[in-house]
Amino acid sequence: MKHLFSALQSVIAAFFGVQSENKRQSDFQQHSPRSIILIAVGLFILFISAIYAVVAWVLNT
Template sequence: MSESPSTPPPVRPPSLIDTILSVLASFFGVQSHRNRVRDFSAGKPMVFIIVAIVLTVVFVLSLLAIVKLLLRDAGV
């Protein structure tokens, strides 16, 4: 017997790349509806939290490195 047309197709869990892209999109406040539904229905919260913490640390360390480089070039 065939499935009824009202049942949605199964949502695949996001891959690591999908998770990273979703976290980056959340940093900017933009996310497609389809990805948001996928993240909330099939994603594991702990994976998103860990990726967000890692990306935040990378972002802060990058800013510190850029500032130190600019200050060194300015002679300060």
């Protein structure tokens, strides 16, 4: 569980652009690129879905 939380934290930091180069290199040594990519794609889909839901809600009101 700690491994998953660490990968999730790394992806969120990368989304906001606040991750240092040393932390990024450390994350890719600790985690597999596949897990990082899967988490990033999942968060991206969640983000796009949230934007779509907000826009649909605003246009309906």
